[in-house]
Amino acid sequence: MELLKQPWPWYVAGPLIGLIIPALLLLGNKTFGVSSTLRQVCAACIPANISFFEYDWKKDSWNLFFAAGIIIGGFIATYLLSNLGPVNINPHTTALLQQEGIKDFSGLLPQDVFSISQLFTLRGFVFIVVGGFLVGFGTRYAGGCTSGHAIMGLSSLQWPSLVATCCFMIGGIIMTWFILPYLLQL
Amino acid sequence: MVYFTLFITVMKNIKFLIIGMLFGIILVKSQVISWFRINEMFRLQGFHMYGVIGSAVIVGIISIQVLKRFQLKTIHGEEIVIPDKIFQWGNVYGGLIFGLGWAITGACPGPLYAQIGSGFLVTIVTLLSALAGTWTYGLIKNKLPH
Numbered sequence: 001m002e003l004l005k006q007p008w009p010w011y012v013a014g015p016l017i018g019l020i021i022p023a024l025l026l027l028g029n030k031t032f033g034v035s036s037t038l039r040q041v042c043a044a045c046i047p048a049n050i051s052f053f054e055y056d057w058k059k060d061s062w063n064l065f066f067a068a069g070i071i072i073g074g075f076i077a078t079y080l081l082s083n084l085g086p087v088n089i090n091p092h093t094t095a096l097l098q099q100e101g102i103k104d105f106s107g108l109l110p111q112d113v114f115s116i117s118q119l120f121t122l123r124g125f126v127f128i129v130v131g132g133f134l135v136g137f138g139t140r141y142a143g144g145c146t147s148g149h150a151i152m153g154l155s156s157l158q159w160p161s162l163v164a165t166c167c168f169m170i171g172g173i174i175m176t177w178f179i180l181p182y183l184l185q186l
Numbered sequence: 187m188v189y190f191t192l193f194i195t196v197m198k199n200i201k202f203l204i205i206g207m208l209f210g211i212i213l214v215k216s217q218v219i220s221w222f223r224i225n226e227m228f229r230l231q232g233f234h235m236y237g238v239i240g241s242a243v244i245v246g247i248i249s250i251q252v253l254k255r256f257q258l259k260t261i262h263g264e265e266i267v268i269p270d271k272i273f274q275w276g277n278v279y280g281g282l283i284f285g286l287g288w289a290i291t292g293a294c295p296g297p298l299y300a301q302i303g304s305g306f307l308v309t310i311v312t313l314l315s316a317l318a319g320t321w322t323y324g325l326i327k328n329k330l331p332h
Contacts, residue, residue, distance in 0.1 A: 073206060
């Protein structure tokens with residue numbers, strides 16, 4: 001139990017995530033991918049006569065259960081299986097983030113950026129609302145996210161997924177190195 | 187009758203709920219849902235995230251090869267099919283846009299759900315905004331280069 005409560009190293013977490021791929025295939029020919037759930041919710045709740053959302057979403061309702069499972073899993077891991085504390089990141093990263101204006105390193109997210117009260121500041125709006133919009137727009141435009149392209153796509157040796165994964169990294173690096181320092185100053 | 191159909195749907199899909207739960211637990215326990223971890227990854231200052239994704243891919247490749255080699259069937263006896271992804275320039279444009287967003291929110295769609303479960307309620311707003319992004323993509327899809 002103590003072992004479960006420690007943060008898990010990459011060589012435990014990574015292979016377990018990899019095993020989700022055959023599990024989903026064996027349980028019903030489902031391909032691993034999370035961002036498609038966003039399209040599902042749009043199709044179910046606000047299709048608005050847009051052809052992209054006019055399909056039989058109920059046929060793929062498995063992934064809504066999958067998404068609900070992730071929320072429950074997050075709850076279980078945090079409230080039953082965790083010793084909460086700061087994330088043990090590279091001290092150089094911490095130092096750079098401090099220079100750029102992050103003060104709170106106590107949790108999984110910097111609470112001085114991501115909190116309900118911050119939502120109504122320009123900085124909070126950019127990090128929460130604009131950031132979320134880019135994630136939802138970009139993943140669908142790219143045809144998948146980290147799970148669908150980087151993990152499922154690469155595992156099934158599909159080169160378009162390799163292209164997409166490289167672009168995720170390029171976009172992320174450009175943001176982190178060149179734009180984020182300014183956004184944090186907002 | 188409606189309740190009966192609903193009941194059947196739930197029973198048929200409960201296994202995917204359980205797999206999702208395990209995925210959510212792994213994401214939190216390995217700190218993949220941490221904004222700090224994603225920032226460290228994009229600064230190329232930590233191996234953790236590369237280790238998680240890399241080892242997941244290696245296990246994924248081996249698993250798929252095993253499934254193919256032994257021609258394993260699904261639990262319903264169907265042949266296993268993995269649809270091919272067809273390249274389109276959207277992979278590039280969308281990929282770059284998602285990358286920008288990922289570095290801001292520190293979360294891709296899987297971790298967004300897990301963060302909500304972990305009690306970061308402000309992430310509900312991030313998720314709603316991601317839904318708005320997906321919806322907007324659907325709205326203007328035909329006008330975008332693919």
